[in-house]
Amino acid sequence: MxxxxxxxxxxxxxxxxxxxxxxxxxxxxxxxxxxxxxxxxxxxxxxxxxxxxxxxxxxxxxxxxxxxxxxxxxxxxxxxxxxxxxxxxxxxxxxxxxxxxxxxxxxxxxxxxxxxxxxxxxxxxxxxxGAALVVRPDITSVAQLKGTTLATPSLGNTQDVALRYYLKKNGLKTDTQGGGDVSIKPQDNSLTVDAFTNKAIDGAWVPEPPASRLVAAGGKVLVDEADEWPETKGQxxxxxxxxxxxxxxxxxxxxxxxxxxxxxxxxxxxxxxxxxxxxxxxxxxxxxxxxxxxxxxxxxxxxxxxxxxxxxxxxxxxxxxxxxxxxxxxxxxxxxxxxxxxxxxxxxxxxxxxxxx
CATH class of the missing domain: 3.40.190.10 (Periplasmic binding protein-like II)
Incomplete structure (x- = not known):
């Protein structure tokens, strides 16, 4: 087939x-x-x-x-x-x-x-x-995300909304044009690992397997999305x-x-x-x-x-x-x-x- x-x-x-x-x-x-x-x-x-x-x-x-x-x-x-x-x-x-x-x-x-x-x-x-925010290993806190460029699969998709909401509740502004305290760059998951390796982005909020591929490329998990859902016990x-x-x-x-x-x-x-x-x-x-x-x-x-x-x-x-x-x-x-x-x-x-x- x-x-x-x-x-x-x-x-x-x-x-x-x-x-x-x-x-x-x-x-x-x-x-x-x-x-x-x-x-x-x-x-x-x-x-x-x-x-x-x-x-x-x-x-x-x-x-x-x-x-x-x-x-x-x-x-x-x-x-x-x-x-x-x-x-x-x-x-x-x-x-x-x-x-x-x-x-x-x-x-x-x-x-x-x-x-x-x-x-x-x-x-x-x-x-x-199966979704996470993976970033450069030197970024250890949400405050350090200010001024960075992060990727998501596409504007308005599930991980894009998760990232924007996480940043908002932590006092960081974004907009749909890529401006604000954190620039969000929607792009195909197939491009994300190379963009991260080439330092075109500082991290990405993505599903699996791109999240684990980013970790294998030297990134670290800053946010496991499961931790953002205590009311449903991580589900x-x-x-x-x-x-x-x-x-x-x-x-x-x-x-x-x-x-x-x-x-x-x-x-x-x-x-x-x-x-x-x-x-x-x-x-x-x-x-x-x-x-x-x-x-x-x-x-x-x-x-x-x-x-x-x-x-x-x-x-x-x-x-x-x-x-x-x-x-x-x-x-x-x-x-x-x-x-x-x-x-x-x-x-x-x-x-x-x-x-x-």
Whole structure:
């Protein structure tokens, strides 16, 4: 299976490969399917996006192990595309170029607000944790960040908001043009390590594995984001599974199978974390050109928790942080979660339901 890498959301999505091509629909939303349809009766296409990041391990692992192919069934064609930014992926979802995607909470919130609560729904969690501010080793306090240049994956993405809020609460000003007490420079994660090594930036607030790669390049962790979430005991949503509302309404059975695959992938990752890390790294290597070193993989993997719980309380808090920073206005998020399918699946597995509040 070949997986395409999309560097610009405006670019046409490239088919990553058909996992199954039986009775496929050529329409963007696939064929309608009732929630009770038998496997042989379900056909359509699912266009799924995710990142070449360990924080998107449920997608990487699930595609590599064939879990999505198995759960979606032979009548559903899966087309996958990868992104380096949640902002880019969100644009692809809103434009109708993607049907579903693994994405950070802040781009998910932005998409919901931008569409007046109509276009998207969060249907499951995926990953908690795995983000940090890594800086030059001589920087030992937040006060020393004044006058520095720090990178984030993109303006308004989850780590960008986390950095700006952290600086704000510590009395340091920023703006969206790169000015203020600390200059924030949004850039692709693929560029961050080289920029740090070449001293073009003094550090970055990034997810895994870029965070551990920066440490391997001589940086030090100044802030582990888990420490910023005492109210949730260090748990905070990093990745959710998002779907277009129109696709969910038209293809409820395909979405059910998607959520089933996500839960199965998470179960597999948690059943044997060491084996899960190796499979995920293999998938990552196919996308990035080479896998992570054992040192980076071990460091990054230990900070990640895989769970279908979207940790809704942390997502709602992140939205408030966006509002305080002036990045969004009056976030009304009623209806952003649709966890009905997820909780039905969890119930049948004898697991507790997850909350949307």
């Amino acid at each position: 070949r997986v395409s890498r999309l560097w610009r959301a405006a670019a046409p999505l490239i088919t990553a490969g058909a996992l199954a091509v039986v009775g496929c629909s050529s329409s963007s939303d696939g064929d309608s399917a009732s929630a009770s349809a038998a496997p042989s009766q379900v056909s359509g296409t699912l266009r799924l996006g995710y990142f070449p990041n360990l924080t998107h391990a449920p997608a990487l692992y699930g595609v590599e192990k064939g879990i999505f192919a198995k759960e979606l069934g032979s009548g559903v064609t899966l087309k996958t595309s990868t992104f380096n930014s949640g902002v880019q992926e969100a644009e692809a979802v809103l434009s109708g170029a993607l049907d579903a995607g693994y994405i950070g909470p802040n781009p998910a919130v932005n998409s919901f607000i931008k569409s007046n609560g109509e276009a998207v729904r969060i249907i499951s969690g995926a990953t908690s944790g 905070f949503v990093t990745t959710v599974l998002l779907v277009r509302t129109a696709y969910l309404k038209k293809n409820p059975e395909i979405v059910r199978r998607l959520v089933t695959a996500n839960v199965a992938s998470i179960n597999g990752l948690n059943a044997d974390r060491d084996a899960g890390a190796k499979v995920t790294n293999t998938a990552l290597g196919k996308l990035a050109g080479k896998p992570l070193s054992d040192k980076v993989l071990t460091s990054a993997w230990k900070s990640l928790t895989f769970t279908p719980d979207p940790i809704a309380a942390s997502l709602l808090t992140l939205a408030k942080h966006q509002q305080e920073l002036g990045l969004i206005k009056n976030p009304k998020l009623d209806g952003i979660f649709d966890l009905t399918i997820l909780n039905d699946i969890l119930s049948k597995q004898g697991k507790p339901a997850v909350s949307d509040s």
